[in-house]
Amino acid sequence: MPTAAARRAYRGPALFSFGFRPFFLFGAAWSALVVPLWVWSFLAGGPGALSRDWHVHEMLFGFLAAVVAGFLTTAVPNWTGRMPVIGAPLGGLVALWTAGRLAMLFEAELGPVAAAVDSAFLIAFAAVVWREVLAGRNWRNLAVCVLVSLLALANVAFHLGAALWDDGAGERLALGAACVLIALIGGRITPSFTRNWMKVRRMEPQPALPGRLDQAALGLTGLGAALWAVLPLSPATGAALALAGAANLIRLVRWRGWATRSEPLVWILHVGYAWLGVGLAFLGAAVLLPDLVPRTAGVHALTAGAVGVMTLAVMTRASRGHTGRDLAADASTTLIYLAVNLAAVLRLAAPFAGLLQPDLLMASAAAWTAAFGGFAVAYGRMLVRPRPAAA
Known part of the structure; x- marks a missing residue:
């Protein structure tokens, strides 16, 4: 069937x-x-x-x-x-x-x-x-x-x-796989959804089509993730991660995310992908300059930032689309996006905050719970109920 x-x-x-x-x-x-x-x-x-x-x-x-x-x-x-x-x-x-x-x-x-x-x-x-x-x-x-x-x-x-x-190998392998998944799937849907949104509004120029830069960004992300899983302290690992971060940020710029600033359901995909580039760069810097950049900064830029923001971006869009709702963010969805990004920024800042670290940790946790708890509340009804007959 x-x-x-x-x-x-x-x-x-x-x-x-x-x-x-x-x-x-x-x-x-x-x-x-x-x-x-x-x-x-x-x-x-x-x-x-x-x-x-x-x-x-x-x-x-x-x-x-x-x-x-x-x-x-x-x-x-x-x-x-x-x-x-x-x-x-x-x-x-x-x-x-x-x-x-x-x-x-x-x-x-x-x-x-x-x-x-x-x-x-x-x-x-x-x-x-x-x-x-x-x-x-x-x-x-x-x-x-x-x-x-x-x-x-x-x-x-x-x-x-x-x-x-x-030795944390399982943790590093899982986070590395998550980064490659975001680069792979996020690298498909972000420019695709942006292109579709811009076509409806007859906006030009549209996001760049996939090319060698995209392949290079994917390859560097995979290489950096693999090296970090097995050689987390190697300078080669730090260099590969930093290059992967830069390549993904350059890739992101070619998708023209700023043109979607009026629609949170689209620009959140670009913000989530930006966190991937920033997180990989921070993680590479933590390997190359451990006295200046704490490892936890890179890890949480990827987990609270890239994973947190991109998962909510995908969850909200897929939930709205497959349950027959408009592909446009309402007020609660926008607040969810703001909360998860606030959680990521606060968690990234915490290792640099000295005596304020506990306060930032608690504030980040509160913002994270507001984001994902907010999703469960705002979207729970549409997730447990049948698709509307008219949709």
Whole structure:
């Protein structure tokens, strides 16, 4: 059955009619909880279970994995024309993700069982993506399959590292895969959506078409991410990351994002991609000039900035488009965008703030929770209800 026909034939709960619905909603709600819980634990001596490792793990393999799953379970059927993962199979994936979150909360009591339960979701999800892309002969997106597999591998490495050697390799591999995903997918949708928006308004010149610069930016991003995963302190790694940051910022300028300043639903994609370039540059500077630039500045420019902003950009646009709403940001959406960027700026500034660092951490956490909690509240109703009949 073709993708569109399969969706029309579905008669179950609206929440499980598209992959983006449960994964965006639950991922955003979980993210809105994880950050303040971690800051409370860090600043006020909360429970030992809420350690830094738990915070890092849940942001990368809980929140980010949910958003990636929501996007790909919605996009892959459109890429391949095959049956979408909806209904009971989608519910099974959501249950695996939820089990992982509970397992990590009780990791101290469950021991190695928690790692096994948590790892199951990304392994199963990677298998689903590989199956659909290969069966649909969608060779263009084999790179997406590889990146999802690397995210699953990074999760396993994170658990093994915590138990055996604890060098952060799993964390670096996951963040590197996320950066390449943003460069790859963000590099497709940002100029494409910008071009479509400008065409309707007959605006010229339009974003530059893909070319060698785009390929170079992707290649440098992949190289920098790979080197950082295995050689995090090497000057070659710092140079590759800095070059990747510069290449992505040059790439971004060619997409003419300033022309979309009147529509937040479009310019937020450019802001999210800008954070990728800035984050890679900061991370490279932290490797080359560790006495001047803290490593956490680069890491959080990528996590709170690139990942946080780009995920919300994709979540809001996909949610509005697939539920029949106008592709225009309302007031609540614009406030969400402002909040997540404020959270990123404050988190980037915190390592440089000296005695003010705790205050900036709390303010950043509050802004992050406002952004993702705000998404869950503002978009929750459209995510759990059927698409309006007239849409």
